[in-house]
Amino acid sequence: MIKQQNPWKDFFKEEGVERFSDILTPREQKILEMRLGLVDDKCYTLEKIARKFQVTRERIRQLEARSLERIRLHTLTKLRCDLCMKEYPEEELSRPQSKEYSHILLCQDCLEDIMMGVKKLKTNI
Numbered sequence: 001m002i003k004q005q006n007p008w009k010d011f012f013k014e015e016g017v018e019r020f021s022d023i024l025t026p027r028e029q030k031i032l033e034m035r036l037g038l039v040d041d042k043c044y045t046l047e048k049i050a051r052k053f054q055v056t057r058e059r060i061r062q063l064e065a066r067s068l069e070r071i072r073l074h075t076l077t078k079l080r081c082d083l084c085m086k087e088y089p090e091e092e093l094s095r096p097q098s099k100e101y102s103h104i105l106l107c108q109d110c111l112e113d114i115m116m117g118v119k120k121l122k123t124n125i
């Protein structure tokens with residue numbers, strides 16, 4: 001039998017659930033950890049988790065789905081500045097005027113630094 005790998009499991013192996021503590025409650029984090037087997041490599045059933053938290057199975061299913069959706073949105077809307085590599089929401093990043101660099105995204109700070117000549121863009125970005 002081929003063991004199916006959950007892509008979320010790989011995702012959290014790299015990012016960690018704690019990284020999302022600002023958008024998930026401690027309970028939601030715990031549910032994800034149990035569902036995806038992040039703690040002891042055992043994936044708990046909805047039933048088992050529901051019993052532990054003393055709520056319905058459906059409630060756990062909802063919390064899991066909602067948490068993953070929130071993380072998906074959170075990670076989708078965050079982009080990186082190509083120069084300082086910090087994360088910003090999409091609307092805070094802009095592209096330099098020059099055509100040569102139009103594929104590059106920059107945060108306000110880096111854009112100003114470039115205009116003032118403090119930082120320089122490299123063509124190989």
Ligand SMILES: [Zn+2]
Pocket residue numbers: 081082083084085086106107108109110111
């Ligand atoms: Zn930057």
